[in-house]
Amino acid sequence: xxxxxxxxxxxxxxxxxxxxxxxxxxxxxxxxxxxxxxxxxxxxxxxxxxxxxxxxxxxxxxxxxxxxxxxxxxxxxxxxxxxxxxxxxxxxxxxxxxxxxxxxxxxxxxxxxxxxxxxxxxxxxxxxxxxxxxxxxxxxxxxxxxxxxxxxxxxxxxxxxxxxxxxxxxxxxxxxxxxxxxxxxxxxxxxxxxxxxxxxxxxxxxxxxxxxxxxxxxxxxxxxxxxxxxxxxxxxxxxxxxxxxxxxxxxxxxxxxxxxxxxxxxxxxxxxxxxxxxxxxxxxxxxxxxxxxxxxxxxxxxxxxxxxxxxxxxxxxxxxxxxxxxxxxxxxxxxxxxxxxxxxxxxxxxxxxxxxxxxxxxxxxxxxxxxxxxxxxxxxxxxxxxxxxxxxxxxxxxxxxxxxxxxxxxxxxxxxxxxxxxxxxxxxxxxxxxxxxxxxxxxxxxxxx
Ligand SMILES: [Zn+2]
Numbered sequence: 352x353x354x355x356x357x358x359x360x361x362x363x364x365x366x367x368x369x370x371x372x373x374x375x376x377x378x379x380x381x382x383x384x385x386x387x388x389x390x391x392x393x394x395x396x397x398x399x400x401x402x403x404x405x406x407x408x409x410x411x412x413x414x415x416x417x418x419x420x421x422x423x424x425x426x427x428x429x430x431x432x433x434x435x436x437x438x439x440x441x442x443x444x445x446x447x448x449x450x451x452x453x454x455x456x457x458x459x460x461x462x463x464x465x466x467x468x469x470x471x472x473x474x475x476x477x478x479x480x481x482x483x484x485x486x487x488x489x490x491x492x493x494x495x496x497x498x499x500x501x502x503x504x505x506x507x508x509x510x511x512x513x514x515x516x517x518x519x520x521x522x523x524x525x526x527x528x529x530x531x532x533x534x535x536x537x538x539x540x541x542x543x544x545x546x547x548x549x550x551x552x553x554x555x556x557x558x559x560x561x562x563x564x565x566x567x568x569x570x571x572x573x574x575x576x577x578x579x580x581x582x583x584x585x586x587x588x589x590x591x592x593x594x595x596x597x598x599x600x601x602x603x604x605x606x607x608x609x610x611x612x613x614x615x616x617x618x619x620x621x622x623x624x625x626x627x628x629x630x631x632x633x634x635x636x637x638x639x640x641x642x643x644x645x646x647x648x649x650x651x652x653x654x655x656x657x658x659x660x661x662x663x664x665x666x667x668x669x670x671x672x673x674x675x676x677x678x679x680x681x682x683x684x685x686x687x688x689x690x691x692x693x694x695x696x697x698x699x700x701x702x703x704x705x706x707x708x709x710x711x712x713x714x715x716x717x718x719x720x721x722x723x724x725x726x727x728x729x730x731x732x733x734x735x736x737x738x739x740x741x742x743x744x745x746x747x748x749x750x751x752x753x754x755x756x757x758x759x760x761x762x763x764x765x766x767x768x769x770x771x772x773x774x775x776x777x778x779x780x781x782x783x784x785x786x787x788x789x790x791x792x793x794x795x796x797x798x799x800x
Contacts, residue, residue: 354381355780356395357739361402363711364731373403375737378779382733398741401774404711405731406438406470406738407693410718411532411589411613411661413685414440414472417463418448423666423687423758425467429795431664431689431757433469433784436773438738439798440470440689441722444477444498445509446665452477452509454488461797468795469783470776471738473722475532479510483520490527493799495722497524498532498589501571502541502636505684511538514574521582530585530611530721535571536637540564556626556633559679563638565593572596576603579610586610587721590663592618592637594647601656611721613659614648616695617686621645621763629677632763635663636684649703652713659717660696664689666757687757691750693742694769701770707744724798737780743772 354376362371364383372389374381389395409432416424432440442460444451451457451474460474476494478486486497499520500511512520524531544564551558572588576599579586588600591614603610617635622642626633633639651657665685673682688695693714700710711730719729727736750767752760776784783790 354393356389356393357398357403358386358395359398359403360400361707362731363402363404363707368402368706368708373731373737373739375780378736380731380733380735380737383731398774401741401743402707403731404436404707404740404742405715405729406740406776406778407436407714408718408722408724408728409437409440409662409664409689409692410659410721411615411663412440412442412689413446413665414442415446415666417459419446421668422446425464425472427756427758428664428689429467429469429472430789431687431755433776433778433789434754434756434773435690436693436740436742436776437689438470438740438776438778439472439719439724439728441473441475441495444475445504446506448508450477450479450509451475451494452479452482453485454492457489457492457494464797466793468793469789470778470795471798472795473724473798477509478512478520478524478531480512480516483523486520486523487527490529493797494529495724496530496532496587498534500534501574502534502536502538502567504534514578517578521578521584525582525584529723530587532587532589533571533575534590535575535588536563536567537571537574540567540570553680554677555628556623556630556679559634560623560638560640563636565595565640568593568637569596569599572599576608576610579608584609588612590615590618590637591648591657592640594644594651597647597651597656601654604656611658612656613661614652614657615663616660616688616692617763618648619645619660620695620699629674630763631672631674631677631679631682632761633686634679634682634684635665635686658713659721660713661718662688662692664757666759666761669759669761672761687755687762688764689757690755691762691764691769693740693773694748694771695764695767697744697771698769701744728798737777739777740773741775743774745770746772748772
C-alpha cells in the first residue's frame with residue numbers, strides 16, 4: 352500500500368503552523384509537503400481547520416499496574432491517553448507492585464502491558480535505598496531514566512532517599528547517562544509546618560497548603576543542584592509547584608548545570624484561593640498554590656525556565672479520596688488528567704497569547720527529549736513516527752464524566768468550561784481514537800530505540 356495524506360490548514364510543525372499535507376507510509380511520516388504537491392491518486396483525509404499536532408508525550412504517568420490495577424491500569428490509562436491526544440506515556444516506577452526498581456520488576460511490568468495498550472509506553476526505573484547495583488542493569492534493560500523521592504511517597508513499596516542514599520546511587524547513575532527525575536520536597540519543612548497545624552481544621556484546603564510550604568520544594572532543589580554540580584548527572588525536577596524556585600533554576604542553567612524542569616496542568620489552571628473546603632479531589636503533592644504563584648509559573652514557561660508540561664496522572668479508587676468528610680490529611684494525593692490536559696492547557700495558554708506551537712513544544716517535543724525518544728517522537732517531520740493529534744482549538748465544552756476514560760471517573764476538572772476538542776488520535780498511522788470511540792486493536796507497544 353502506498354502512502355496516505357493527512358491535511359489541514361493548521362499543521363503544527365517545528366517550523367511553525369502552516370497549511371500542509373503529512374504523507375504517512377506504514378508507521379512513519381514520509382514527508383511534510385504543501386497540499387498542492389500531494390501525488391495524484393494518494394488517499395487523503397482533510398481536516399480543514401482542525402489543527403494537526405504531533406502526538407502528545409506524557410513523561411509523568413502512574414499506571415499502577417501490576418499490583419494496583421484497581422487504581423488504574425495499562426488498558427484504562429492508555430485509553431485516557433488516546434482520548435487526550437497522547438500517543439506515548441512514560442510510566443512512573445511507583446504505585447505498581449512491585450515498584451520498578453529491579454530488572455525482574457521491569458519484566459513484570461512488560462508482561463502486564465502486553466496486548467493492552469492503545470498508545471506507546473515506556474518505563475522509568477526507581478532509585479530507592481540500596482538498589483544502586485540495579486541501576487545499570489535497568490538501564491541496559493531499557494528504562495528511560497530514574498525517579499526518586501526525597502519525601503515519603505505514601506506507599507510502602509517505594510522508600511524515599513536521603514542525601515547518603517543518593518551519594519551511593521549517583522556514581523552508578525552517572526554511568527548510565529540517563530536523567531534522574533526527582534520529587535523535590537524535603538521532609539524537614541513539611542514536618543515543621545505540620546507540627547504547628549495540630550488541632551487545625553483539615554477539611555480546609557488552606558490547612559493542607561500550609562503543611563507543604565514552598566520552602567520544602569526550594570530546599571530540595573538546592574540539595575539536588577548541589578549534587579548535580581558535584582556528580583554531573585542529568586537532573587530533572589518533576590512537577591514544580593512553587594514559582595519561588597524559578598530564579599534558582601535559571602541561575603543553575605546559566606551556570607551550565609544539566610537541569611530540566613516540568614510542571615503540570617493543575618498548577619497552571621487551578622489556584623488555592625478558589626479550592627473549596629472539603630474538595631479533596633484537588634489534593635496533590637506538592638500542592639496547588641496561590642494565584643500569584645500560578646501567574647509566575649506561566650512566566651517561567653514563557654522564559655523557558657520550565658521546559659515542559661506533563662500530567663502526573665495519578666488516580667486512586669474513589670474511597671481513598673476521603674470526600675466524606677473531606678479530609679485533606681488522609682486523602683490520597685493525586686490528580687488524574689490524561690484525558691483533559693490538552694484542552695486545559697490550551698484554554699489557559701490561548702488566553703495568555705501562546706500558540707499551538709508552544710503547546711507542541713511543552714507537551715510533545717520536550718517530554719520526548721527527556722525520555723530519550725526524540726529521534727522518533729515529538730515532532731511532525733520526515734522520518735518521525737506518524738503520531739498525530741487532530742485538535743479543534745475553537746470548540747468550547749464542559750467536562751463531564753464522559754470525557755474521562757481512566758478507571759474511575761473522578762477529577763477536579765469535572766464541570767470546568769474548556770476550549771478545544773481532541774477529534775482524533777493516530778498512533779504510528781493507525782486511528783486509535785475518534786471522538787467518542789476507540790480502536791478495538793491494542794496497537795500500542797513499548798518504545799524501543
Ligand atoms: Zn507523580
